[in-house]
Amino acid sequence: MTVLDVLRVFCGPDGRHGNELGVVRDGSRVPAADRQSIAAELGYSETVFVDDPERGVVDIYTPSVPLSFAGHPLVGCAWLLDLPELLTPAGVVAARYDGEFSWITADPARAKERIPVRYDSAAEVEALPVPPPGSGWRYAWAWDDEAAGRVRARGFPGRGDGVDEDEATGAAALALTRRLGRALNITQGRGSQILTAPNPDGTVDLGGRVLLDHAGAALPAAGRGA
Template sequence: MSTSGTPGLDVLRVFCDAAGRHGNALGVVREGARFPGDAERQALAARLGYSETVFVDDPERGVLDIRTPGTALPFAGHPLVGCAWLLDLPELAPPAGPVEARSDGEFTWITARAAWAADRVPVRCGSPEEVDALPVPAPGGGWRYAWAWEDEAAGRVRARGFPGRGDGIDEDEATGSAAIALTAHLGRALNIRQGRGSQLLTAPGPDGLVELGGRVRFAEGSR
């Protein structure tokens, strides 16, 4: 298939709500060999403008190259959940290291190391309303993941993510790595509502591992 004039591109929405709405857009180039050069890949990621675009370099082993519009990433949560759903593999291989994957029918899950998300430092706010009212910060201030409890006893969180990179992604609709960082920080399972209404589920595991899950759908018109 072809989307946005790019051969072999699938566009997914990762971390949809229960009705299949919202979710963070993800571009997946299934045949990464079509775009072998570093500059060529980065230019395509910038042109597509998704928060991340993934180039699949080995579909059998799940070898992935993850790009924002401005740089390559060793690890990112929503691209890995999306690729786990699309490629239906038990393990993925981003640059950071091996990532286990599974599906329970409704949700697709990955298990990753919290240390890979250490730069997504969560900032606690006083209430969900305070999170909702936050303005988008000016670029250059680094990643900001603002959160507040909606229901602490139930582990329900309201969050928004601001990359601050100045690459056209002013606010991230759903940020898996930040959800992993927050889960490691709090040491408990979470049900996170981020952005316009995306849903991320997490659970801490042993040895610094965190499980991250969500619903994935093809973007409208992409298939």
């Protein structure tokens, strides 16, 4: 039977929070035609179908659209699969796990649609209302401590698919790091932590803590397989 693991990616230092991620390890058993509807029914920010766990071939879906690249699913898979690289529709992404944090190294150009919007203070970011559906992706951020590279952020997908606010958004963190050109320690959502560091070649390291929330949940009927 095809089953689902649920991770929390970018957990805070106390192990709380993090963005939930659904991972179907034997994704090759799930027909491509069923994957979008399964992701919609599950309702996580992203659901990953692992088509080849030995090579790290992954297929990523939000509740409404497939993604060629996404940060928090790849950081979660870096932890779960423990491979040196992951193969996405956008190409190969280097991965590693250092015992506390899982990391990917990626080109922030893959996150060009995540446009950061700066606010004057962390309090202003925290007070923002959720934008109406259809307003487009919005990554709100402000310095919490600029000298220390500490950022307060919130992410609003704006797709109208039930995910009104993303608890932790790796792709947007890549875009912000590219814009600022420095390492960042980002607190997003209720208390998730995202770490980034730019590299000389233009790529960015993206990392965070990953925990297994629960394992072996049944997939919706369309994806249960034989």
